[in-house]
Amino acid sequence: MTGLRARQKADRNRRILEAATALFRDAGYDSTRIEDIAERVGVSPGTLYNYYENKGDILVAAVSMEVEEVLESGKSIVEAPPKSALDALQALIDLYFDHSLVYFSKEMWRTAMAISIQQPESPFSRRYTELDARLCDQVSTLIQTLQMQGVIIPGIDAVAVGQMVFNNLNMMFIEYVKDDAMTLETLKDRVLRQNRPLVQLIGQPMI
The missing domain is CATH 1.10.10.60 (Homeodomain-like)
Incomplete structure (x- = not known):
């Protein structure tokens, strides 16, 4: 029972x-x-x-539901990524961005972010923060997987690179939800452009 x-x-x-x-x-x-x-x-x-005590708790809890689904969907890309480091990164990032609009509008994201900042010690905000860290870890795991497959050069701190990539995509997502006129495709194109030189620096030279 x-x-x-x-x-x-x-x-x-x-x-x-x-x-x-x-x-x-x-x-x-x-x-x-x-x-x-x-x-x-x-x-x-x-x-x-x-x-829930109020609407804010419900909204932030819904963010956690969204992130949990994203993490689950991202597992297949991390376990069997595309052979190109840029393609692999973009596949995971595009999945994150695409899923962000399944439940939420930009206005809802702005409100949820504000609530989580204003009430960082609420259990729902803490859960949101914890899941955000797991998203970052998933990006780092993807970099580690690519490194083990010989796509990323050895000696690179894969965890730090993953954190850099995640911090950037997170910042760009904030810019996206702040700008009602920006399209999802514009967001993806900008992040792809930013990731391309990074991959050129850390990618294994083709023989």
């Missing part, structure tokens, strides 16, 4: 997050009420408050 209750709770939590993100996207974060989310899920507002 304990396992069943845990699954039921996890399922209800996911339905809350999916309903909330749909409402935030359609009606706007500020206009959406806790009561609207509860009604969409088919639970009482009191039941929803058993999971």
Whole structure:
């Protein structure tokens, strides 16, 4: 019974997050009420408050759901990357960027980022930060995999390179969500341009 209750709770939590993100996207974060989310899920507002104290907690928790899905999807690229270092990096980064719009609009991302900065010690903000670190680790693992395959030159600090790549893509994503006019393709093109000279420096020369 304990396992069943845990699954039921996890399922209800996911339905809350999916309903909330749909409402935030359609009606706007500020206009959406806790009561609207509860009604969409088919639970009482009191039941929803058993999971979250406020809308901000729900939004930041939804970010964690998004990142967990991205991490899972990225595993296949890390385990069997394209043979080109640039292609491998871009495949993983494009996956991150593409998935970022599955649940969230730019306005939602801006709000979630602001909440996580304003309330860094909340359990949901801490979870968000932890998962962000795992994304960084996944990029570093990709660099390590490419190095073991002889695509990246030996002696390079693969973890540090992964951190550099992740920090840059993270900064560029922030620029993207700040600019309503910037398209996803523009974001991808800019990051690709920035990664190209890095790969030329660390890539194994072709024989």
